[in-house]
Amino acid sequence: MAGETTNNTQIVIPQLSRVLPRRDARSPAEERCALPDRSTKECRMWDGVPWYVEGGALHSEETLRLLAFAAFGSNEGVVGSKDLTVRALAQPDASAQVLPGACAVLNQAEGASYQAYAGRLPVTDTVPIASTGSQPRSDLIVVRVENPFPAGEAWALPTDVEAGPYIFTRVISGVPPTTVARDLATLAPRDSAIVLARIDLPAGTTAVTQGMIKDLRSIANPRHERIQKTATLSAVTLLGYLDGSWQNWPGDVTSWNLDIPRWARTPRCR
Secondary structure, eight states: OEEEEETTEEEEEOOOOOOOOOTTBOOHHHHHHHSTTOOTTGGGOOOSOOSOOOTTOOOOHHHHHHHHHHHTTTOOEESSTTTTOEEEOSSOOSEEEEOSEEEEEEOOSTTOOSOEEEEEEOSOEEEEOOOOOSSOEEEEEEEEEOOOOBTTOOOOOOSBTTTBOOEEEEEEEEEOTTOOGGGHHHHSTTOEEEEEEEEEEOTTOOSOOGGGEEEOOOBSSOOOOOOOOOOOOSSOOOOOOOSSSOOOOSTTOOOOOOOOOTTOOOOOOO
């Protein structure tokens, strides 16, 4: 504490300090429950600071990740349809590119529930892909959050604790050639990660081409919009069986102009 005296009145100025979380950091409620003299009733208490309380209240990391979990509707995946697309280089070599975008990644750390990470890639990321020898190989391209602070997580601390990085493009090499996104839960059940693509490399491959890349992305919250059109007919018309071919009916209406949203990728007309 620091202080000074003015007109016989002492003004106390606190010195603020920052404390980095421990590797086994727990929420305040978990800390109380860890004490041997705490009753079961007390251990059922809320995480004391909900989002958002003013006045300098300290919000736990779990509560902030809960906010992301709710915002993404408990889903994970890319945010936009073009986000984090995996592409071969214009001049193919032993690497692949992940285009800019954003994603939601559910927290799979031990004991975590209702938590998600929100990540963004502002620039293209290039990842090396090892060449193959006499045998073909399939690799998964994933986005993985490597947060060393929750209990049970063994990730290494980054060089810069404030700036990270804590999120990476990673390659899981040597997976079965039929692997799809849902198989990550079996291959790496405790990884907080989403799958972007699988690269199927033939034997003797030293460069990745676009034909080798299988897109496995999913959109966290896909958007749908239903457009209905109605028409007033000039007369009663009947559609009967003619010759087994497609018929235009009713004849008064042959086409409509539809405004396609910018985010739409696939139309379905019925």
